[in-house]
Amino acid sequence: MAVTELKKAPRNPGPEWGFGFLTWADRWWPRPMFQLGLMIGTWVGLARMPAQRKHSREYLTLMLGRRPRITEIWRHFLAFAESLMQMLRAGRGQAVRCELKGPHGDEFVRLSRSNRPALFGTFHFGASDLLGYLLSDFGRNISIVRLRVGNSDDTRLLGERFSQRVRFLWVNDPQALLFELKDALLQGLSLAMKCDRVEFSARPEPFEFLGARRLFPFTIYHLAVIFDRPVVFCHALPTADPERIDVYASRVFEPATGVSREENLQRARMHYQAVLADLETLVRAHPLQWFNFIPMNPVVAQP
Template sequence: MKQQWLDRPEAGSPFGYRLISTFALLCGRTAARLVLFPITAFFLAKRGPERRASREYLQLALGRKVRLLDVAKQFYTFAAVILDRVFLLSERFKRFDIRVHGLDELRAQWEKKQGVLVLGSHLGSFDALRVLAEFRRDVKVRVVLDVEQNPALTRILNALNPELARSIINARQDGAVTALAIKEALDEAALVTLLVDRARPGNQVTIADFLGRPAPFPTGPWQIAAALKVPVVLCFGLYRGGNRYDLYFEVFAETLRVERADREASLNAIVQRFADRLAHYTRGAPYNWFNFYDFWQLNSHSDSGGPARDVPARPGVERGSE
């Protein structure tokens, strides 16, 4: 399976990221957001593959003919969320109206004094999860992240929050090492967060219906959750425009079970449940989708829409989140 998102160049230079983040912190969010319009226009003109992927996705999500304005709105939403990472990671939460839904469900899990896997996707802002620091500063959050996927942006954001940077579990390292780091964090009763909608070449995948078409999803995170017998909570941070975000938590499973007698069918059912929840939130906030590649790309072996497997490059956790 070729993953086009790995092959595309990083959308921006180190100098550009540094300039915009510095300008945002010095001049404020309102002034910085004015810069998003020329940035959106530039990438709308220059990033042909992303533009085509946006049209294909929006056709499914909106269920109507897609206009160039729709693509521009999706690009702008992405740029706005990236800008807001500067403020969210520097813990300037008062600039935002973040409405948290399902916090009691998450609280019920972490109050058991055990680790919790918090799974998300490239839908909206996973950084909105940082607002939890306002509710419980004693809760440790560990982020599983591919720090080498967007190195320039990652360096800038890490400089804004060195403590968070030190807590990152690098998903690019050996799979067994990553899995062990996740287990150790969960044993310390941490919230371990990772994005589970993208698979890398060599990852095991299964095919699930998403927005009416079959798409590949990684199975590694679900296998780890089942093996470690920890609660799994889904998280979706949706940007609603202006300064508003809606942060949704919902318990996916208190203990995830993969039946040994029918392991493949169990994994397929689990992943389909996740794909259904992802589709639900995607339809509610269609311009928040930030997978700018052919998400539904499939090899010929998956034409029937049934399960598919790539041979793992190495055992362990699904690698790659950003």
């Protein structure tokens, strides 16, 4: 499969040696000392990342109904740093087990254990970055749709650990995105993709989320209808046990036969709105687990 890259690839914030140092310190420092260092490092990151700090402030203002204190923004940054450490530890080999919660876990398990190619959606929320790798536990070959960025040891380590079942589909070029997705689907692969950022979506649509009609990518459902693939969404949250994450699965969306494409897309819109309603419930209960340090999804006028 062809890989398309931008001339100047984006990169994660921080120094080139940052991930390596975190991994080394996590391995050799006593845990209280490492946690203190992580908290201090979060203050440094807060000071050196004005754009992310601004977007965190705007998001927390929406969630809290007031301007957040600097310590609340710092806790938002720290929650992300702790999520990053969980990914780095998983990449080093730490066990991470997935415990299904909510009423639709059985549907998710039946689909995951089947041999039918499927589309798995999630969001930049909680421990969701680990879901694509945990799907490999069901014996699935998963192609994870990701943006290739520099300074990303978390992706490299996890990719190496789960290389027999998991591979990446890099989509740095928006113009080639649909061709890359179509190629993967024609090969019978299952795709795992995040569906909350609109910059790579050719046809976003408005849905109710956090008190407004906001644009969200809808590509996953167009692919489902065109290629007759089921869709299921999962949200994942860390727990007090560092080796466990709680997973909340949606109902499975199945394109119907014998109906028009537009009827199927209308059913898909209802499904996605229910997915976003469940996500909003979790986001309001765990606001620091929303890891989109970019502007909130654009608000559109009521129809």
